[in-house]
Amino acid sequence: MRYFFSAVKKIPAVDSRIATEKAKVSKTITASYELPGEKYEAIPEQGKTYEEVMVVLKAAQAYDQGKYGAKHLSGCIYLGNDAHTKFVNEAYGMFSLSNPLHAEVFPHVRRMEAEVVSMAREMMHGGPRVCGAMTSGGTESILMAVKSYRDWARDKKGVTKPELIVPITVHAAFDKACHYFGIKIVHIPLGADYKVDLAKVKRAVNRNTIAVVGSAPNFPHGMVDDIQALGQIALQHGIGLHVDCCLGGFLLPFVRELPDFKNDIPAFDFSVPGVTSISADTHKYGYTPKGTSIVLFSDSDLRSYMFFTCPDWTGGIYGSPTMAGSRPGGLSAAAWATLVHFGKTGYRTLAQGIMDTARKIMQGIKTVPQLYVLGDPRGMVISFSSNTINIFQVNAAMSKRGWSLSSLQQPVAVHICVTARHIGKADQFIEDLRASVKEVVETPEMYKNSSSAKMYGMAAAIPDRNLVKDLIIVALDGMLDSK
Secondary structure (H helix, E strand, O other): OHHHHHHHOOOHHHHHHHHHHHHHHHHHHHHHOOOOOOOOOOOOOOOOOHHHHHHHHHHHHHHHHHHHOOOEEOOOOOOOOHHHHHHHHHHHHHOOOOOOOOOOOOHHHHHHHHHHHHHHHHHOOOOOOOEEEEEOOHHHHHHHHHHHHHHHHHHHHOOOOOEEEEEOOOOOHHHHHHHHHOOEEEEEOEOOOOOEOHHHHHHHOOOOEEEEEEEOOOOOOOOOOOHHHHHHHHHHHOOEEEEEEOOOOOOHHHHOOOOOOOOOOOOOOOOOOOOOEEEEOOOOOOOOOOOOEEEEEOOHHHHHOOOEEEOOOOOOOEEEOOOOOOOOHHHHHHHHHHHHHHHHHHHHHHHHHHHHHHHHHHHHHOOOOOOEEOOOOOOOEEEEEOOOOOHHHHHHHHHHOOEEOEEEOOOOEEEEEOOHHHOOOHHHHHHHHHHHHHHHHHOHHHHOOOHHHHHHHHHHHOOOHHHHHHHHHHHHHHHHOOO
16 A cells, blocks of 8 residues: 555545645644744844843743633643642742753752652662653653663674564554664554564564563553563563553552552553663643653663763763763752652642542443443553544544543544543543543534544544644644744
8 A cells, every 4th residue: 555655646636635734734733833922933133121021921931821721631731730839939949040961060950850850760670770861751761771782782782683572552652762862662552452462572582682661551542561470571582671651650550559549550560570670750640831851761781771971072071871962950940849748648648639520431332332442551641542433533622622632543542631620621632532432422413523533533534644744734734833
């Protein structure tokens, strides 16, 4: 099919039609980013006063809050408490000039980062050998882990054609890491339980395999892969096992301590033999400001392959632990302040509310005849679909009612990632879901042209992956350019 569509696209009439459709997409995307107010496409000749700039910023803040403030977002904003936002902003401001790259100039920022890593290590049941680093987010944490495995395997085992084995549900950041670092990524399908097929993982391991990956939980369906079984595979073959806890890393450890849910989440951390690295985002259920994450390694030897060093640079001896050189120390301070403020008791309390809400939502979805839940999710992400109606139209109907859910593909579905903002809103979600399904059943034409239904319907219908990639690039161009 790929070869067929590649040939068809070369026909002048088809090529012209594709160009026309791309132009339409570009125009739509650009229009969606049009905002009120004066534009600055060059540095103004005469600068504005602090007061004048603040007027513009406050107007922009009010506009954006109007876009998301009343919406029930799936993930994205995990707490949204005004008092906490003020607190972390103040913490950030106190260290806004600091830079962890210059640890000798800003010793307390270095100490706060080290303590955040240590707190994450203890939370993940890591012993004294476990170590790590703070990064800018989950993607960088994943990139650093993958780079470490590539360089470790090349140095220790002579692997020159590295391969990474991952479930198809693993975060796309692993695809990005393999693309950047020249690694073959091997995607393993799921079993009937929506967890990675362990038998196929075993068959995929070969002498070029540098590591296997499991999720706790995965983003699409909220399932926790069988980390204990993956650990045994890793140990048997002498390879690494990375556990991606970017989404649930600062939630599931506390869920496992709750009496009502402690048996729902199997072990996934350093207590499991074979686990050699973990990524966990503080800026999700850790409730820190956006822009921090943690990557942990089983020992300092593996971590050392993450580092970059340049001993003979004319500017002096240079080295950095992660991809970034200079980094905002204010984020490190705000992350440290948040973890110390909440404490384990605070995180447990929020975890209880989130899980009570998620469980109620899942049970409610199962009572809607047209819908079904994918797998048996035990955490905060619930994915659902339908065999009788268009689930993306249901998503559009939910959006009209203030719910911003995530659209999924292969298989088509939507999910809600329950956060602290959803606590106490389970009944409202089910009521709105029932109304949305009823609306789609009775008037299916109402939402057939919704952007979500059209975009994901098109992606599912077009076998030419490169054409879909082209449309994504058009969308990214429109997002980045000031027009």
